[in-house]
Amino acid sequence: xxxxxxxxDDRxxxxDDRxxAARERAELAxxxxxxxxxxxxxxxxxxxxxxxxxxxxxxxASLARAEVAQDRREIREDRRELxxxxxxxxEDLRR
Amino acid sequence: xxxxxxxxxxxxxxxxLPAPALAxxxxxxxxxxxxxxxxxQDRRALVDDWRDSARMDQRLARFDDARAxxxxxxxxALDREVALALRQEVAETRRELARAHAEVRHDRRELRSExxxxxxxxxxxxxxxxx
Numbered sequence: 001x002x003x004x005x006x007x008x009d010d011r012x013x014x015x016d017d018r019x020x021a022a023r024e025r026a027e028l029a030x031x032x033x034x035x036x037x038x039x040x041x042x043x044x045x046x047x048x049x050x051x052x053x054x055x056x057x058x059x060x061a062s063l064a065r066a067e068v069a070q071d072r073r074e075i076r077e078d079r080r081e082l083x084x085x086x087x088x089x090x091e092d093l094r095r
Numbered sequence: 096x097x098x099x100x101x102x103x104x105x106x107x108x109x110x111x112l113p114a115p116a117l118a119x120x121x122x123x124x125x126x127x128x129x130x131x132x133x134x135x136q137d138r139r140a141l142v143d144d145w146r147d148s149a150r151m152d153q154r155l156a157r158f159d160d161a162r163a164x165x166x167x168x169x170x171x172a173l174d175r176e177v178a179l180a181l182r183q184e185v186a187e188t189r190r191e192l193a194r195a196h197a198e199v200r201h202d203r204r205e206l207r208s209e210x211x212x213x214x215x216x217x218x219x220x221x222x223x224x225x226x
Contacts, residue, residue: 014202021195028188035181064148071141082130089123
């Protein structure tokens with residue numbers, strides 16, 4: 001039973017960490033993209049350039065809010081796993 | 096259940112356990128410690144990201160204000176500030192990506208080791224390859 005549980009937990013950890021790595025890769029690509037665009041706009045003050053800069057700032061603000069939301073999801077997920085592990089550890093000791 | 100309550104509940108049972116069960120209990124405690132560590136890390140990340148998010152909202156508000164006033168000095172300062180923040184963000188995200196890859200490698204090793212142990216216990220051949 002414990003072995004089965006350990007295998008299940010290891011698979012879950014691998015799945016979660018692969019998902020996190022994929023998310024970090026996507027985020028890095030997006031930020032590098034914004035950074036490249038911002039570099040090309042630096043020093044330009046004409047209205048169209050300012051409008052593009054504003055759009056990039058809005059995108060950055062939205063990315064930052066998404067990260068906060070993601071952190072909250074991860075805290076909930078880790079708490080749920082902690083709760084599960086505690087419950088199973090207590091069950092093992094009772095057996 | 097808090098840690099002390101769990102310990103008080105578990106101690107009498109722990110003392111009467113055979114060696115394999117004690118080893119399992121040790122692994123369980125290590126897992127609990129790891130989970131708690133991860134929750135602390137998540138909380139720190141939340142505080143940092145919340146601060147970054149508030150800063151980015153402020154930059155947007157300052158940009159709108161400077162643009163409305165046609166303040167080239169303020170717009171130039173924001174140009175530099177955002178470029179610096181982006182460089183830092185790229186560096187930080189690369190570090191996080193490296194950490195995430197390291198965790199995946201660690202998980203694969205754990206899973207391979209768990210499968211080998213499982214296979215040994217069943218008396219079958221060991222399996223190679225993760226996940």
